[in-house]
Amino acid sequence: MIWVIGSNGMLARDIILMLKKKDLKYIATGAEIDITSLESLKEEAVKIKPSYIINCAAYTKVDMAEDESDLAHKVNAEGVANIAVIAKDYNAKLIHFSTDYVFDGLSQNPYREDDKTNPLSIYGKTKLEGEKHALRIDNSLVLRVSWLYGINGANFVYTMLRLMNEKDSIKVVSDQYGSPTNTIDIANIVIDIIKNNSNISGLYHYTNDGAISWYDFALEIYKKGIEYKQINSECIINPCVTREYPTKAIRPKYSLMSKEHIKRDLSIELVNWKTSLDIFFHTLINK
Ligand SMILES: NC(=O)c1ccc[n+]([C@@H]2O[C@H](COP(=O)([O-])OP(=O)(O)OC[C@H]3O[C@@H](n4cnc5c(N)ncnc54)[C@H](OP(=O)(O)O)[C@@H]3O)[C@@H](O)[C@H]2O)c1
Numbered sequence: 001m002i003w004v005i006g007s008n009g010m011l012a013r014d015i016i017l018m019l020k021k022k023d024l025k026y027i028a029t030g031a032e033i034d035i036t037s038l039e040s041l042k043e044e045a046v047k048i049k050p051s052y053i054i055n056c057a058a059y060t061k062v063d064m065a066e067d068e069s070d071l072a073h074k075v076n077a078e079g080v081a082n083i084a085v086i087a088k089d090y091n092a093k094l095i096h097f098s099t100d101y102v103f104d105g106l107s108q109n110p111y112r113e114d115d116k117t118n119p120l121s122i123y124g125k126t127k128l129e130g131e132k133h134a135l136r137i138d139n140s141l142v143l144r145v146s147w148l149y150g151i152n153g154a155n156f157v158y159t160m161l162r163l164m165n166e167k168d169s170i171k172v173v174s175d176q177y178g179s180p181t182n183t184i185d186i187a188n189i190v191i192d193i194i195k196n197n198s199n200i201s202g203l204y205h206y207t208n209d210g211a212i213s214w215y216d217f218a219l220e221i222y223k224k225g226i227e228y229k230q231i232n233s234e235c236i237i238n239p240c241v242t243r244e245y246p247t248k249a250i251r252p253k254y255s256l257m258s259k260e261h262i263k264r265d266l267s268i269e270l271v272n273w274k275t276s277l278d279i280f281f282h283t284l285i286n287k
Contacts, residue, residue, distance in 0.1 A: 002026040002194065003050040003092075005035060005083065006057025010153025011097065011145075014187040015054060022191055031057075035079035041086050050092040052194055055083050055134075058127070062101070063248040065123040072122055077129035088137045093201075095190055096134040099127045100146035100178060100207075105252025110211075112258045113144075113203045121249035135203060141193070143186065143206045143262075146255055147217075150183030151283055156214070160221045164235040174215035174239035178255040179207035182276040184283075189268070200265055205257035209270035215239045220277055228281040 002019065006012050007028035019026045027048050033040055035057050059065060059075035080096060087094035101124035102117040119125045131142045149155035163170050185208060193200060212220075218237050225231035242253070259270055 012056035076126035080130035081133040100255035110258035
């Protein structure tokens with residue numbers, strides 16, 4: 001049985017959508033099964049007898065984590081350690097997600113899986129601990145993903161659409177580079193791995209293809225928003241630098257990750273970020 005943990009999250013909901021589409025049997029649990037409690041995970045596991053555990057639960061409030069470091073640590077580090085115990089007990093494959101925020105962003109080349117990590121934020125630190133816990137068991141796969149957006153969840157695309165409809169002009173950071181990623185593409189990869197009974201394990205990077213700034217992303221969101229009639233008024237998008245828009249947590253300036261390993265080991269092509277954004281809008285208007 002496939003067990004999806006953290007089922008109300010943005011990524012989880014796309015994974016569940018794809019599991020349904022592909023007729024794969026699964027059980028999904030939300031925040032009622034608290035991953036920080038090994039006992040409640042154990043009680044649930046007895047009923048589910050998982051062969052796959054897909055962990056989508058996480059503390060994801062990047063700025064708030066600076067003030068709630070204990071909670072972030074409990075969920076992102078201890079919670080994953082608990083899930084790893086269960087996965088080991090049931091000999092289940094654990095699929096877990098981490099983040100580009102484990103890097104400091106000082107590189108000028110795409111980060112490889114074995115590159116030195118140096119998280120700048122509490123969120124990044126706790127996620128790094130979490131991935132180490134997940135990787136301690138043999139049969140685990142950790143996908144480091146970045147800049148997620150999806151149909152079901154608060155994210156940058158929805159924020160931009162709202163602001164672009166409300167304001168005559170907005171400023172967007174143009175000196176942070178990375179790869180936006182549609183959660184549906186991650187869901188597709190996860191489902192392929194399960195369907196093909198792939199024995200891929202360890203740490204991999206996976207994002208949509210291409211490297212852009214948040215400003216570039218906003219420009220394309222505006223273009224698509226007009227094309228798909230999700231923006232009804234004119235809005236000028238101006239670039240700004242990070243220091244004009246300070247946030248509590250420091251983000252890496254450059255968090256492009258190399259996807260060569262996953263491309264090679266799964267024989268896959270990456271989806272270009274523009275194509276994936278277009279698919280997002282197409283899905284949105286047909287919702
Ligand atoms: N979003 C991004 O841009 C991004 C970027 C890189 C990596 N990631 C990683 O990708 C994964 C999925 O992210 P996402 O954006 O889909 O996250 P999300 O929408 O915030 O979903 C996380 C889910 O975890 C649940 N949760 C929190 N604490 C829990 C606990 N103690 N026990 C059980 N469930 C708990 C939350 O429940 P509630 O709904 O009740 O809060 C929420 O439904 C995470 O590992 C995240 O770190 C995300």
